[in-house]
Amino acid sequence: MNPSALELRPVGQSGLEISVLGLGCWMFGGQEGDYWGGHDEREAHNLISAALELGVNYFDEAEMYNSGRSEEALGRVLKGRRDKAVIGTKINPVHCATGRIRERLEGSLQRLQTDYIDIYMVHWPIRDFPVQAAYEELMTLQSEGKIRVIGVSNYGVQDLGEALATGMSIGINQMHYNLLSRAIESEVVPLCVERGVGIMGYMALLQGILSGKYHTIDDVPPIRLRTRHFRPDRPDSRHGEPGAEAEVNKALAEIREIADGLGLPMEQLALAWTASKPWMTCVLTGARTPEQLRSNWEGITRVLPADVMAKLDAVTEPLLRKLGNNPDYWQSGANARIR
Numbered sequence: 001m002n003p004s005a006l007e008l009r010p011v012g013q014s015g016l017e018i019s020v021l022g023l024g025c026w027m028f029g030g031q032e033g034d035y036w037g038g039h040d041e042r043e044a045h046n047l048i049s050a051a052l053e054l055g056v057n058y059f060d061e062a063e064m065y066n067s068g069r070s071e072e073a074l075g076r077v078l079k080g081r082r083d084k085a086v087i088g089t090k091i092n093p094v095h096c097a098t099g100r101i102r103e104r105l106e107g108s109l110q111r112l113q114t115d116y117i118d119i120y121m122v123h124w125p126i127r128d129f130p131v132q133a134a135y136e137e138l139m140t141l142q143s144e145g146k147i148r149v150i151g152v153s154n155y156g157v158q159d160l161g162e163a164l165a166t167g168m169s170i171g172i173n174q175m176h177y178n179l180l181s182r183a184i185e186s187e188v189v190p191l192c193v194e195r196g197v198g199i200m201g202y203m204a205l206l207q208g209i210l211s212g213k214y215h216t217i218d219d220v221p222p223i224r225l226r227t228r229h230f231r232p233d234r235p236d237s238r239h240g241e242p243g244a245e246a247e248v249n250k251a252l253a254e255i256r257e258i259a260d261g262l263g264l265p266m267e268q269l270a271l272a273w274t275a276s277k278p279w280m281t282c283v284l285t286g287a288r289t290p291e292q293l294r295s296n297w298e299g300i301t302r303v304l305p306a307d308v309m310a311k312l313d314a315v316t317e318p319l320l321r322k323l324g325n326n327p328d329y330w331q332s333g334a335n336a337r338i339r
């Protein structure tokens with residue numbers, strides 16, 4: 001492996017560059033009962049060391065991940081090597097009341113043991129507070145050097161347009177994107193490209209489902225089956241749609257066949273496809289072990305021929321049509337949170 005081969009891509013028009021593979025740190029600081037279960041800090045340490053060796057410099061956080069323990073763990077693990085990392089973290093929109101953003105940002109800075117956040121994102125669109133005042137506060141904090149680049153996450157065209165209209169410069173829009181979740185392609189991507197906003201894709205392996213390690217959907221941990229891909233009677237599902245399990249199964253079988261034909265592990269093919277999208281700034285995966293991270297790195301660094309890209313687009317098209325253009329994969333109709 002040659003770490004220098006990991007490409008850096010520009011974060012919109014901000015001047016900042018990040019590695020095309022980013023490490024999602026949601027599981028850091030996890031305890032039994034948390035979404036990803038318990039996570040040993042030595043494992044986090046090993047993951048960060050492996051990531052830096054591989055040329056991965058972007059680490060993705062949020063104040064809400066494991067109630068702040070994830071940021072704390074990353075802060076401890078990055079001690080003495082903060083300058084090698086680009087840290088992104090997110091503010092929960094329920095904390096975006098006028099005048100309150102500063103204290104939330106200070107909390108993240110303290111937990112991460114740093115003086116500045118490289119990319120500070122609004123985790124979901126702000127619904128309960130005046131957006132103009134919130135974006136002005138973010139711009140003030142940026143002018144003080146506490147934030148390098150302002151970003152958003154889960155912003156559809158309406159929310160993104162509204163945020164850009166305030167004059168705020170947005171470096172990145174972080175969105176759910178993978179072979180089985182392509183809704184952003186129709187509207188969000190074209191707007192981001194037109195306005196110079198970078199795109200970061202999260203859940204690039206659909207929480208492990210695209211790694212090919214599950215033989216059937218019923219083998220997947222139930223908590224990972226809440227999205228619109230799956231039946232509404234799955235535990236904790238809240239979308240109320242019929243799901244698209246037949247299309248998911250068919251797409252997975254065809255992706256597996258293409259991967260086998262190329263002699264590639266499925267996760268590598270899925271990640272290579274995502275990184276090959278010309279508008280993709282950074283692909284986030286939540287690797288649990290350095291081994292998973294290395295395999296993901298190998299996938300990201302592969303260049304897929306145009307005919308393989310086209311084939312993958314084609315075999316996932318029926319699922320895309322069935323699930324439609326709603327980029328909110330957890331909620332739908334009037335409850336969809338992405339506008």
Ligand SMILES: NC(=O)c1ccc[n+]([C@@H]2O[C@H](COP(=O)([O-])OP(=O)(O)OC[C@H]3O[C@@H](n4cnc5c(N)ncnc54)[C@H](OP(=O)(O)O)[C@@H]3O)[C@@H](O)[C@H]2O)c1
Nearest residue numbers: 024025026060202203204205206207208211285286288292
């Ligand atoms: N902005 C948002 O609203 C939002 C939402 C979700 C996530 N995110 C960010 O995106 C990051 C990544 O998302 P994610 O963690 O949900 O998704 P992901 O990368 O699709 O899934 C992570 C899981 O996939 C499995 N995995 C990863 N690499 C693998 C490999 N090479 N082989 C086999 N299995 C592999 C591991 O599962 P096992 O546990 O089974 O080993 C890991 O826990 C998060 O950490 C977070 O930073 C943002």
